[in-house]
Amino acid sequence: MTELDHRTAGAVEPALARTAWRTAEPIHGMIYFVPEAHQRYAALGLRDRMGYFASRAAAFGPVGAETVIATFFNFNPALVRAAIPAAWRIAAPDDILRTRLEAADAALRRACGPDLLASAEMTEAAGLARRAAESASEHPEGRPLFAATSALPWPDEPHLVLWHALTLLREFRGDGHVAALLLTGRSGIEALVMHAATGRVPAEVLRRTRGWSTAEWDTAVDLLRSDGLLEAGDEPALTETGRAQRQWVEDRTDLVAAPAYAVLGDAGCTRLVELAGRISHAVAEAGLLNVSKVI
Structure with a gap:
């Protein structure tokens, strides 16, 4: 590691911080798949992908499509523009945020049951994740989606504290990932x-x-092949150069995400x-991660 690497990573190895994030991510990530979210967004009048884009972007307030395109990075701009800003004319950001939290509450109650919800383990996990998320809030620079989300109020119940903390840690990591991708010069669809x-x-x-359309996807595949990042074939695979670039992005993403977890130390991360x-x-056992129901 360089001197910059040590200063950025803090007291926890980036690989351990990555393991902590990846292990906990389903607890947050389920919100993009569960019927509790679909149904509640629809009840507000949000149709198609509006619920997804509006619920993640609502922390910004009623922003235009360009802000969402920039911060979400790899979505077709036309898909975003079909949802934003129309969503704000249907439901106010605060109402969407409240609905999202209600959906997370209902889904986690369904998955965990009363015993796990009320357990000491849930409270301990929530406390560890909140410490990491609050530590991340000391590093908002260059992280617009995280910074906006970090200004939201904390819920009270442990399972919702855990969910909100993991939401913050996801956006903290995601903003860093976008920064790393930008340095490669690849577009959103090329990164996908x-x-x-x-x-x-x-x-x-x-x-x-x-x-993205099939034609747009195929064009990106052809471009990456011409740049030497993809092998030829019906199912494109990364070349050695492509794997190196992809690994560079992942390593830098891990590096700039690690400071959030430094406050926990190795023992706290391992416990989380x-x-x-x-x-x-x-x-997962409750089926909350059904990717066929992507919002």
Whole structure:
């Protein structure tokens, strides 16, 4: 590590911070899939993708589409413009934020049940995650979506404290990820194609949920091939150069996310992994991560 790397990462190894984030992420990420969210957004009058874009962007207030396009990064701008700013004429940002929290509450209650919700483990996990999220708030520079979300009030119940803390940590990491991607010079759709080429998420899921046409996707594939980042073939795979670039992005993302977790130290991060792993398992077992229901 360079001197800059040490100053950026803090007291926790980036790999451990990444493990803590990845283990806990389902507890937050389920909000994009669960019927509790779909139904509540629809009750507000938000149609199609409005609920997704408006619920994440509502912390900004009633911003225009360009702010959402910039901060969400890899969505087709036309998809965003179909939802924003029309969503604000249907429901106020504060109402959407309240609805989102109500949806998270209902979904987590369904997944965890009363015993896990009331457990000492839930309270401990919430406390650890909140410490990390509040530490992250000391580093808002260059993180617009995180900074806006960090200004929202904290809920009271432990499972919602945990959910909100993990929301903050997701956006903290996400803003850093966008910064790393910008340094590669790749566009949003090109970054998605490279992600698909890792084989971790099906290309069709990424293309469809981000609103890109097959023709637009194929054009991005051709460009990445011409730049030497993708192999030829029906199912594009990363070249050695592509893998190196992708790894560089992931390493820098880990590095700039790590300061949030430094306050926990290795022991606290390890404990968060243990506790959040149990709760994330309950979320998965309850079917809250059904990607066919992407908002």
